[in-house]
Amino acid sequence: MKKDTYVYTIGNSAYINLTNRCTNACEFCIRTYANGVEGYELWLEKEPTADEIIALLPDVSTLDEVVFCGFGEPLIKFDVLMSVARFVKSNGGKTRINTNGQAELFLNDKDVAKKLAKYIDVVSISLNETNAQEYDKLCHSEYGLDAYPAILKFAEHCSDAGIDTVMSVMETIGKDKIKKCQEIVEKVGARLRVRTMI
Secondary structure, three states: OOOOOOEEEEOOEEEEOOOOOOOOOOOOOHHHOOOEEOOEEOOOOOOOOHHHHHHHOOOHHHOOEEEEOOOOOHHHHHHHHHHHHHHHHHOOOOEEEEEOOOHHHHOOOOOHHHHHOOOOOEEEEEOOOOOHHHHHHHHOOOOHHHHHHHHHHHHHHHHHOOOEEEEEEEHHHOHHHHHHHHHHHHHOOOEEEEEOOO
16 A cells, blocks of 8 residues: 655655645646655545644754645645644744635635634645636536625725735736736735646
């Protein structure tokens, strides 16, 4: 039986693979054509506990950051994520979450951002498109057309809570859409990151 990859390293950052579950089925997702990244296989047989992850972490104070980013939506494992993030921050580390931004929907909690603000330095949210209809065609959220406005609201809440909030799009959407996304992102108090395909 293969050993699950819960923590993996890219550069001087540790990445945490909490779950393979996700509320999206994005057309461009790396999971549709690969088993992992950078030689790490990220499909899990079992989701990790906070203690299992913490036991695998190096001295977090020496890392650039600890990133909650694996082969699923990390905020689905909210309690585990919070426990690990608390450990990282209390030991001098920096934290980032890469998320689809739908946590307020699947956790049914409007205070997610306030809770994250205690232990999370950066939240990176995949925006991907300029409106709900186009987002739904590309990302196929379980929440349909409700997903996009919820993402924008979550980004606004993160920004208001004092978290450095980044919203990302793929460069493949083109310059006109990137410009429109820039305007959308600025309205919610976040900053835009344009990603290239892996």
